[in-house]
Every structure is written in C-alpha cells, then in structure tokens.
Amino acid sequence: MRGKPTLRDVAQRAGCSITTTSNILQGRSHMYKEDMVQRVLSAAHELGYRPNATARNLARRRTTTIGVVLDPQHARITHNVYAHDVLDGVLAYLEPRDYDIRLITPRANDPAAVWRRIDNGSIDGVILIAPVMGSPLLEWRHYSSLPAVAVGSTLPDEYLLSQVDIDNDAAMATLTEWVIQQGHRAIGFIKGHPLHWSAHQRERAFRRILSQHGIPIREEWILQGDYGPESGAIAATQLLSQKDLPTAVIAANDDMAVGFMQKCRELEIPVPETISVAGFDDAYWVQRMGIQLTTIQHDRYQVGYLAAQLLLHQLETGDSRPQRILIPGTLVVRRTVAPAYALASVPTPNATILTEGGSRQ
C-alpha cells in the first residue's frame, strides 16, 4: 500500500472482502456482525482512509455536484451583487446536503466550450444565473438533458426551463400603484438593460398600472437606461432638460435611481420636494450610503435557496417538467417619494409653477 489507502487496503487490514468494507463504510452495517463492523471501522480509521470521490462518482453515475453557471455577459463575478446573494442561498441549501458546487464562468468568445465543460458527467444539475436575451445558455434544452433551473430571469415558456425569480411584474405594479396613491399623475420611468427580461417586465407593469388609472403615458418621460448608475444620471440630464417635468420618476433599479438623484443634486433640484424618485431592488450599498430610497425589496438569497431546493427535487424525483416559482417583492417606503396631495389637490396653475421651478437648469 503506497500512496493513499484504498478500499482494498482497508479490506485487507480488516480481513474481509471489499464488498463488506464498502457496505459497512456506507452505513449498511446492519447486515453484519458487530465484530466485523468494528474491525472494518477501526481499520479504516487507522489507515486514515478517505473514499475517492472520483471513483465513487463513476460507479454511482452521479456526482452530488451542482454547477452554478454565470451568463457569459456578466464576466466578473465581483460586480454582480445579484450573483453573490443568490450564490449564498444556493450554498445554504446545498452545503448541509453534502452537495458540492462547481463554479462555471463561460467565456463569451467560446460558447461551444460551455457544453464541453458542463455536460460532461461532472455535475448532476445546473443553476443558471440570470441568463440574458441571446445567451447561449438559453439553448440549454437543445444541448443537454441535465436538470437546470434559471434564476434572476423570468423567461418565456418556450425555453422549457425551470425558473425561480422575483415577481417583477407584481412588485413594480405595487410600487407604481403606491406612487400614484401619493397623488402623482405625472410619472417618468427609467428603463433597465434592454437585454434583461426583468427590464421589460418592470416597464410593462409600470405602463399597465398607469393605463389602469387612466394616466396618460408620456413617452418623452420614459428613458432608456442599462441598470448602471451612470445611465440613471444620463437619464436625469435628458429628463430634466425638458420643459415640462414629471413630479415623480420610477427607476427600474436602485442603481439608476441613485444615479438620477446624484444628478438632481448637482442641478440643485431637491428630492423629493421637487421630484420624487423610487427605485427597485433595495440594494445593500444604497442603504449603507445613508440614502433613504423608496424601493422594492426582494430576497435574492431566498431565490438561490429555492432554486437549489427545486433542482434537488427534480434530481430526486426525476420530474424535470419546467416549473416557475415567483417570489413577491415588498414595498419599502422611505423618504424619496413625497406625497403629491398638496399639488394634486390645488388647481393646475400652482402645480405647474412648482414643476417649472423644478426644471430650471
């Protein structure tokens, strides 16, 4: 016996067969005499035996390993706060169940490599982190029969992928409703990244609620962003240079909302006195920065946790029919959205004056 001890070494030392050793070491000791069990156990302990995972996986035809795949778009994991939270939830569920996690970050320039690295028998299932439109990962079902759960993107049914995500539509509807309830009827919107489904879902909900309330949608107040804070600032510049201004702006996420507000501060437009701002995501750093942003809070950790749970369920039952789990978001009212009752209740002229006051540049 040179190198690491193997099952055969243990069997030899215990004076029994490999089968017996294997069985006992796997806890199937009820079928053996106490004496035998003890001999095997102590032999294994004395040799410092540790079963070889690779050999075990080969024989069992499963690996108890889950792949976590980042969309090639989000190259560096660092700047993807979303991924961290989800990953934490995934870890929290998988770790106690003795599953391992393989981190897969495909290069954008070599999509074929993705399949070579994923569907090669080294993982049992996969969690896809926020695949964006046009991502090769979406073609999953064409290339692989491995169970997969997508998180962070509520995808169209046609992709046949199980999904866990927050309910973007419902949450944005709630937020929009609330802003309207505060008396606002002139509301702008900053859209998210055009390749993210969530961006479209949030925008659609915004438009729907406005329509339901009979509020006209002013397209010049709906600006394109990309979820980055800078795009919020750019949107601010575009919006605030207009003659006629909304009394409130909803951004499709917090980063853009903060970018927007920073530009407001530069232009000395008080938030929320002149213009109310709402975000979406309840990003950790915004709170830490001391900004009292009214926003939608949602549990990304929970998303990861449930995704892992769903995946394991599919693994165990073999039932891999696509499922969709949507987690509701929560409206968090802080201070960047002020009631517009004062404005709404007084006749138009007054409101107009205030609006114009806000548009000075």
Next chain:
Amino acid sequence: MRGKPTLRDVAQRAGCSITTTSNILQGRSHMYKEDMVQRVLSAAHELGYRPNATARNLARRRTTTIGVVLDPQHARITHNVYAHDVLDGVLAYLEPRDYDIRLITPRANDPAAVWRRIDNGSIDGVILIAPVMGSPLLEWRHYSSLPAVAVGSTLPDEYLLSQVDIDNDAAMATLTEWVIQQGHRAIGFIKGHPLHWSAHQRERAFRRILSQHGIPIREEWILQGDYGPESGAIAATQLLSQKDLPTAVIAANDDMAVGFMQKCRELEIPVPETISVAGFDDAYWVQRMGIQLTTIQHDRYQVGYLAAQLLLHQLETGDSRPQRILIPGTLVVRRTVAPAYALASVPTPNATILTEGGSRQ
C-alpha cells in the same frame, strides 16, 4: 447505445479500437492515417460524443479542478467583498487554462467534514481564502498533501503554507509615514479583528513607524475594532470622549474609518479640519459613496490571480515548498487627511485650543 454515447460507441461507428479513438480525440492524431483520423472525428461529431470527465479523472488521477475554500468563519460569501475580488482573479487565471473551480464553504460546526470534502481526490489543489487564527484550515499540512495556497493572510512560516497577500506591513508603514509627514504627531489607531493576522501586522507597522520617528505611543488612542463599520463608530465614541485628542486617526481598514467618520459627523467634529482620518483597503463602496478617504489601495484581484498561478506552478513542477508572495499596496491621497503643519508650526496653546474644540460632545 442507449444513454450518452461513450468512447466505445464512437469506436464502433468509426470501425476501430477504443485506443485509436481515444488517441485521436485527444489530439494524438499524428500517428494515424488521415483517413482514420477523419473517420473517428466525424463519428464523434455525429454521435455528439462528449468525454466523461469523471472517468477521465479516475484514469488520469487528476481532475483539473481547484478548490476554493472559504474559512468557516466567513460564513456568507456575500458579505465578504475580499473573497469576491480574489475569486475573480482566480477565475481569470484558471478559466482559460481549462481548470474548474469547486467552491467549498465548510460549516464551522463540523471541521472533520472539511477533509472528507476536500481531500477525496476530487480536486488537484486548493486556495484557502483568508484563514483566521485558530482555523482548522491552518492544520492543512497535517491532513493533506494536496498543494495549497493561502491568500489574504500572511501566516507565520511554521504552517508551511504557500501564501499570496498584500504587504500589510509595508503598506501601513507608508501610510503612517505619510500621515506623519503631514505634520501629525498625535496619532490614534483603530485595530482590526483580533483573529486576523493582517490586523496585527498593520498595527505593528503603525507602532514601529511612530517609534522610528520618536513619537510617543499613547495607548489610550489605540482602540480595538473588528474591521466592521460599527466598531469604527464605537471607537470614535471612546476616543472622542477623551480630554486630549489626536489630530489624526488611522483605521486598520476603510470600513472602520467610515464608521469613525460617521460618528464624527454626528458629533459635529469636522474631518479633516479637526481630525484627520485614514483608512486601508480602498473599498469600492466607499468611493461610490463619494467619500474622499485617504487610504491604501491594493489589488485583491491580483492576489487571486497570482495565487492561482502559483498553485498551478506547484502542480506542474511538483515543487510544493512553501513560497510567499507579497504585493505592495499604494497610498491613495484624497481629502480626509489634512496637513497639520499649521498646527505643528504654531506654539502648543493654539493647538490645544483646537483639540479641545474638537472634543466637545
């Protein structure tokens, strides 16, 4: 051929032996006739053959997988900004080299499980993220012969572990030197988490430089922190209630420096006018918050990158003698440290008045 195609299926279709197939598919085709090579290649392609990684690993006795192990102390990866940056660097080096990454987050309550999950033939080497004092991971050499590189902790030699870290000592020395050059001679310090080696190294450098300049060390100005922002605030309360105040405070990291400054603002003590503050780390969120903190910037990404490089080098050469790579930090001068020349050059009374002015509470 049911299930996924194997090497045998490909061989059968190409009408040759498994050996031939394996060789050609691995690129050793120079020893075969062009005709044969083509037959194998197209057979593999037609069947959609993908080699089974588990079987390959077993036969090759290596896995081209690196484990990234988080210290049980840092439970949730989310809140460990350090780990993200390092991980990015590790990924950047490993991914193009076709290494896979296994994320290992041991539970604190079951240290034995660590070895069961790590040293079981499923990985070729390991990167240990910031092991703290008393961590079971430090006993690495007792349990495993797997190559390992520790990052984020400059450990004593006795652990026989290879390491990549920033040069805490030199960087803190530079920072302290600079604060002194600004004319400060009354300097306080907020210590980092007592279980982190970096905390001790930074403190030691601070003390050394003060001594070298013949500046007396006032123990009542050296406060315990734990690297968290709250601990910076607590230290502020403790320090600022003293009768005699330093003109500058160096915190062992940015988080504590910001916590300290927030308390200063509450107490209406202007930074840097009354008290200068310096941090360490150049944390991303601080910049984003718009705080112009003078600090030490260091490249965590680089740390991860070099750690991966070192590990692969050890894997390839078999030379696993412990090495230590220290990366220098860079002083970033922003606005929270003001020159104290004005104070230092005038006679004591004046300075005392200013100090007292700062200590009102």
Next chain:
DNA sequence: GTTCGCTATAGAAACGCTTCTAAAAACACC
C-alpha cells in the same frame, strides 16, 4: 525470401469504487 525495424492499430489492464448475484454459513424444523 527471411529477418529487421518501422509504423499503425488493437488488446487488456488499470483507476477505486458500487452493487448485482451467487455461494457459504447458520439456523430451525421434521
């Protein structure tokens, strides 16, 4: 035309485990 020395290909033994199947041992029963 036999032998040598190539090259191209195939056979077969690992790798370390799981698990199906069969055999041996132990026991009860008539």
Next chain:
DNA sequence: GGTGTTTTTAGAAGCGTTTCTATAGCGAAC
C-alpha cells in the same frame, strides 16, 4: 442428520476513460 430457509459474506462485473504493451502489416536490407 437431512432439507429448506434465512442470514452473512465473497466474487465479479461493471462505470468510461487512459495508457502500457503487444501484435499486425509492410517496405528495406541482407
């Protein structure tokens, strides 16, 4: 003390690769 039944234990065939070693095939050299 056979026979049948139930426990215990062992044998052996995979799992899908890699790779060492052996064998055809074949032209060149003697």
